[in-house]
Amino acid sequence: MGRISRNSVYCIVGLVLVLGFLALPFSSSVVFAQDDYEFAIVPKAVNNPFFNAARLGALKAGEELGVKVNYTGPTQTKVKDQIDVLESLIAKGVDGIALSAVDADAVVPVVNRAVEQGIPVITWDSDIAEDGNRLAFVGTDNYEAGVKAGIAFAHSVKSGKYAVITGTLGADNLNQRIAGFESVLNTFPEGTYTEVKGSPFPSEDDIQQANDYLEDILTSHPDIAGIFMSGGWALFGKSAYEQALGDRMEDVKSGKLPIISFDVLPAELELLEEGKVSALVGQRPYDMGYKSIQLLHQVVVEGKELEKGYYPTALPVAFQSNVEEFVEHSERVYQLPE
Secondary structure, rough: OOOOOOHHHHHHHHHHHOOOOOOOOOOOOEOOOOOEEEEEEEEEOOHHHHHHHHHHHHHHHHHHHHEEEEEEOOOOOHHHHHHHHHHHHHOOOEEEEEEEOOOOOOHHHHHHHHHHOOEEEEEOOOOOOOOOOOEEEEEOHHHHHHHHHHHHHHHHHOOOOEEEEOOOOOOHHHHHHHHHHHHHHHHHOOOOEEOOOOOOOOOOOOOHHHHHHHHHHHHOOOOOEEHHHOOOOOOHHHHHHHHHHHHHHHHHHHOOOOOOEEEOOHHHHHHHHOOOOEEEOOOHHHHHHHHHHHHHHHHHHHOOOOOOOOEEEEOOOOEEHHHHHHHHHHHHOOOOHH
């Protein structure tokens, strides 16, 4: 990338300071720095509170390291839209990309094209397929996360029918969670647990669609013993979630119908406090964003090789009994841009 003049940089920085570092629209949030290095952090969708926590971590790393960080991505979780964003970043010539992939296989060609053009790619949250040339993955051990969800589920559900609500069927992170979850259930005698027909149900990361599936499952399978959601989409819309539960709400609160889900956003913790969800497998997206930019800086600016290909983040599990431990952290980190 071409260097801009020192005076121009000072003017830009001064303007940003005067404006109080106001965030740009969801489609693109940028921290400006006294350098011409620019790293892009690309979520599955920009208007998701979970991904915004990664945004905050990335922007903080950029501020500390003195590089420009551009948070940009599709407004909906659609692989074509994400590929278009990646294509535009390649054309722009950014210095590095941190990507949470919508589809592990579909994004491989564009990721490899970026690498071929000298743009290193780090994946976070959701990895790409093995034939992709990313440098490293930062995030949850999603299989282990699924195992933790499975243990929580099996502790509450001794046998019976279950259903899985997921996001997109091609998301590697979600599929790993489901595999880990089912690995626990498969340790029990055959027939102990039975997955209902059509499961996993793909919500496409959409709040209403997730709740529509939830309502349909409860209506079609009145004898359902429990539900596993590989992401927290249904819980992000409290009124829609409560409506979907309907008269099964008391079963959830009493433990008769356990629902195990993911993430510890404020809206989810509120439901956990009220007993309307049984357990939440937490993640650390802020750390994912921060570490991804730190690694790109190490490779591009410092010229160092990465020590490993996987950088794991923590996996705390929240129950109603320990929910207060999660509230303060969640309210600080999980917030939408102003």
